[in-house]
Every structure is written in C-alpha cells, then in structure tokens.
Amino acid sequence: xxxxxxxxxxxxxxxxxxxxxxxxxxxxxxxxxxxxxxxxxxxxxxxxxxxxxxxxxxxxxxxxxxxxxxxxxxxxxxxxxxxxxxxxxxxxxxxxxxxxxxxxxxxxxxxxxxxxxxxxxxxxxxxxxxxxxxxxxxxxxxxxxxxxxxxxxxxxxxxxxxxxxxxxxxxxxxxxxxxxxxxxxxxxxxxxxxxxxxxxxxxxxxxxxxxxxxxxxxxxxxxxxxxxxxxxxxxxxxxxxxxxxxxxxxxxxxxxxxxxxxxxxxxxxxxxxxxxxxxxxxxxxxx
Numbered sequence: 001x002x003x004x005x006x007x008x009x010x011x012x013x014x015x016x017x018x019x020x021x022x023x024x025x026x027x028x029x030x031x032x033x034x035x036x037x038x039x040x041x042x043x044x045x046x047x048x049x050x051x052x053x054x055x056x057x058x059x060x061x062x063x064x065x066x067x068x069x070x071x072x073x074x075x076x077x078x079x080x081x082x083x084x085x086x087x088x089x090x091x092x093x094x095x096x097x098x099x100x101x102x103x104x105x106x107x108x109x110x111x112x113x114x115x116x117x118x119x120x121x122x123x124x125x126x127x128x129x130x131x132x133x134x135x136x137x138x139x140x141x142x143x144x145x146x147x148x149x150x151x152x153x154x155x156x157x158x159x160x161x162x163x164x165x166x167x168x169x170x171x172x173x174x175x176x177x178x179x180x181x182x183x184x185x186x187x188x189x190x191x192x193x194x195x196x197x198x199x200x201x202x203x204x205x206x207x208x209x210x211x212x213x214x215x216x217x218x219x220x221x222x223x224x225x226x227x228x229x230x231x232x233x234x235x236x237x238x239x240x241x242x243x244x245x246x247x248x249x250x251x252x253x254x255x256x257x258x259x260x261x262x263x264x265x266x267x268x269x270x271x272x273x274x275x276x277x278x279x280x281x282x283x284x285x286x287x
Contacts (some may be wrong), residue, residue, distance in 0.1 A: 003271070015090065022065035022084045024097055027182070030269045031153075032057045034276040038157045041280040042287060048086040048160060053110040056153075058106035062264055063129030065099035070133045078193040103130075113160030120159055124152025142201030143180045150179030154279075158287040170229025171279060171286045177222035178272050184215040185264040215264065218247035219271045226278045230285055238278060 032053055041051040066077070068085050072095070075086035084090040107128055108120035128149035136142055153175050154167035187194065187203045188211055193206050203211045223245040227238045235240075252267020279286055 018084045018089050022068045023061050028060035042157050043100040058102050059126040062099050062102035065095050067133045069096040074197040092189040117160035119155040125149040137201050140202050146179035146183040151176035165287045170225050174222045175224045181219035182268050184211045185268040188264050220251045223275050245271045
C-alpha cells in the first residue's frame, strides 16, 4: 500500500463524500435547520444560533454514523445498496471512528450554550440517539429515544438564553410527538429486513399497515398541540398551516406507495417543518 502523500489525499478525498452519504444526511440537515430556526426565533442571537447549529449538526452526525456502524452486519446481510458500509465502500471501523469523533466534538460545542443547555442536548438528543442505535431499537421501547431526544431540543434552545428558562409544555410535547412520528415513518421501508434480522421495535411489531395510519395521527397531534397549546385563540395562519400539515401527513403515509419508498419520511420532515414554522412564529413565547 502506497504511503505517498498524494495517495493518502486521494483516499481522504474519496472517503469524505462517502462518509457524508453514511451519516443519514436528510434527517441530519433537517434537524439542524429546524433547531437553528428555533434558536433564532427564541432570541439566541447570531453567535448563540451558530453554536446551536454546530452542536446539533455534530450530534446528528454522530448518531447517523453510529447507526451505520452498529447495523453494518445487518445492512450487509440485507443487501442495502444505500449504505456505503454494506456495499463495501467504507469499512465499519471508519464509520465507527467518525461517530466517536463527531461525538467528541459535540461535547464542547454543546457546552458553548451553557452547562444546563449542553447537558440537556447531550443527555437528551445525543444519548437518546446512541441508546436507540445500540439497544432500544430492538425493543418495544423503540419510540422512547425519539420522544426524549426531540422533546429535549426546545429546552436546549431556551436554556441557552441570556435568561435561561424551561420551554413551554406544548413545545416539549410537540417535539416529542414529532419524534415518535418520525420514528414510525422512518422504519416503514425496512420493516421486512428488520424483522428478518431480529430488529423488533414497536413499529415492526405493529406492522406496516398500522404504522401508515398511526404515523399521520401522531404528526398531526404535534401540530395540534402547537396550535392549541399557547394561550389565546389560534390565528388564521395557524389553521391554514394545520390544514396543510394534515394534507401532507395523510398523503405521505396513508396513500399507497412502494414498500421501500422514502416519501413517507420526507412527508414527515415536511410536517415537522410546518410545526417548527409555527413554533418560530411564536418566537419568544416558546420560553
């Protein structure tokens, strides 16, 4: 094997885009953008919002790479062509090292928002993601890490304010519901492969038909909490956005699509975006 600098550089240049494909880029980017938007709306300022974005992105990268490293044997056995580890483009060790490196970076980046906020992010979203990957995805408690992780994100934002405070109950509840809904639709394309390789989380036990109907109900419940939770009558815009979320949620999961279609998950991201937009419009009222 050549140790020439150009050879090392070529391998590194090749592995970077492959590693990015392995980090679950769609949810990683979506979660980072959504939480950063919340930080801006809540009044974290430019520096604070950048710190939030960096911490959340590092955390999401670590969780995504951890997932592919933990599932390397299962994904290979199932012939997953969308997973670089399963196709042999990346060694499992490389992805595991990337996961640990991102996790190490996430620690100081989270603490830039303060000890309380950093502890919530690390103990909530990041720990929940790793716990899901390494253990709870195989159990009936598989929705729990999603509920805890996404429910903790509003607290990461508000506890990092100049005057730290816990977020409103409806912000936490909506985040938890969005997380559970995302979990239900995320596993839809892989239920048969999961069952064949011993993964029996709650969605796998319920089956695809049940998840197709349960997922939009959970997602719409999140939107409903954002609309009805704050004091005062809902504005016209709230009603319009709730109706739009309903259409997308039903179209994404109830309408027939291929078993391996990613459309249900993308529809869930869209509904989450609508809910986050509602939270952003509430601004400092979230705290």
